[in-house]
Amino acid sequence: MFPDFLLLRSNELRALQLDHNEILSLPDTISSFKNLVTLDISANNMTQLSSELVKLHNLKTFIARNNCFDTDSLPKDFGLLRSLEVLHLGGNNFIDMPAQITELPSLRCLYMGGNKISHIGGNIKDFSKLEILYLGGNCLVEIPAEIGYLQKLTALVLCDNQIQSLPPTLIHLQSLRSLSLHNNQISTLPTALVSLNIVELSLRNNPLVVKFVQDLVYNPPTLLELSGRCVKVENLPYSKQELPSNLMQYLDSAKHCVNPKCKGMHPTIILVTLTAHFLSDVFISGVYFSSHVEQVKFVDFCGKYKLPLLQYLCSPSCSTVNPVSESESEDSEDSAKERMRRVLLG
Structure with missing residues (x-):
């Protein structure tokens, strides 16, 4: 009351x-x-x-x-x-x-x-x-x-x-x-x-x-995926009269590698997804289905700090297209630490 x-x-x-x-x-x-x-x-x-x-x-x-x-x-x-x-x-x-x-x-x-x-x-x-x-x-x-x-x-x-x-x-x-x-x-x-x-x-x-500071984990593609990559990269024709529906769906689910130097790359994918996929010298490049490598790329964010975004590459070699010297690598590591600090303070 x-x-x-x-x-x-x-x-x-x-x-x-x-x-x-x-x-x-x-x-x-x-x-x-x-x-x-x-x-x-x-x-x-x-x-x-x-x-x-x-x-x-x-x-x-x-x-x-x-x-x-x-x-x-x-x-x-x-x-x-x-x-x-x-x-x-x-x-x-x-x-x-x-x-x-x-x-x-x-x-x-x-x-x-x-x-x-x-x-x-x-x-x-x-x-x-x-x-x-x-x-x-x-x-x-x-x-x-x-x-x-x-x-x-x-x-x-x-x-x-x-x-x-x-x-x-x-x-x-x-x-x-x-x-x-x-x-x-x-x-x-x-x-x-x-x-x-x-x-x-x-x-x-x-x-x-x-x-982004952890080691990359990569599961090699299966023979099915390697075959699918060949079909997609080489633009081999296929139709529902020739393949069962499950294989048609599988081939249609292919994802493009966003590495600009990767074979079969579509430039617009970079702008739309900001993701990437790794290539190995022994693998067909350009596309992937389920086998990919993850890494984090820092993207400039409003000019204030770097924002870590997850990327998918179709093989590990996509992450090493541009090799750097030992000194450059050390500078890159220091830069990554600074970016990390700025993100944590975000």
């Missing part, structure tokens, strides 16, 4: 700070504070929100971090808070993003870090005005392609999750300036990142950053 002296001034108050007060439930009389702009109920061990909360039509900032809220704790008509611009629900027990949140038409900043969120639905695209999205410290493995709809997003925090890859639709986030990805399981990055004008980028403690 709110004390009487507070209720008597309910129409005058613009901000109400109730954090760290052991308030287990928000009284229904909260609706009396009709002109409230900011409400903070953090660290009270609350489990449920009163439906009267949605009557605060002037509320712009609602902070409810470090409680015990989950998806069922929010009122079903939570989306009626049409003036709400900043919502902080970090440090609670959410396992997914409540649908009611996506119904908030004016939401600009959403903080849901330190929860247990393992899945984000496609309805994230409804955050048309969102500028800051904080989802660090959850259980996310992937990010939906619909993230590309958030074209006003300037800061995206996805650190401390289990994310393995990012969708290529990130290319649509042309307003994005800050991207936090540290402490994940990312081994590849979409090439779209190169076209974004990101000012702050954090990649430390991801397999991608560590991988």
Whole structure:
């Protein structure tokens, strides 16, 4: 219950700070504070929100971090808070993003870090005005392609999750300036990142950053793959009347090596994929099916630092087309260390 002296001034108050007060439930009389702009109920061990909360039509900032809220704790008509611009629900027990949140038409900043969120639905695209999205410290493995709809997003925090890859639709986030990805399981990055004008980028403690200092692992191609490479490189004709459907599909799945000096190379592939594939002197060059070598190439990123992007080469010799002297190799190693440092600091 709110004390009487507070209720008597309910129409005058613009901000109400109730954090760290052991308030287990928000009284229904909260609706009396009709002109409230900011409400903070953090660290009270609350489990449920009163439906009267949605009557605060002037509320712009609602902070409810470090409680015990989950998806069922929010009122079903939570989306009626049409003036709400900043919502902080970090440090609670959410396992997914409540649908009611996506119904908030004016939401600009959403903080849901330190929860247990393992899945984000496609309805994230409804955050048309969102500028800051904080989802660090959850259980996310992937990010939906619909993230590309958030074209006003300037800061995206996805650190401390289990994310393995990012969708290529990130290319649509042309307003994005800050991207936090540290402490994940990312081994590849979409090439779209190169076209974004990101000012702050954090990649430390991801397999991608560590991988480029490790030895390359290469499994030699099978006889089937070698035969397929011959057919594709030499442009030998084939049709469904001559080959079974499984072999037709196999041949059609060939991927081109992006090494510009590799036989059969299509220059546009470099621009589109920024990936590569290794060639050996004893192997047919130009294409590969499943047998390839991985390496990381540093790509200049907005003139600020080098961004490591995973490349695939059809054989190891593609990585040694331009041999360097011992001194050049040492300089290259020093340069790689410096790039690594700059990426980690990103």
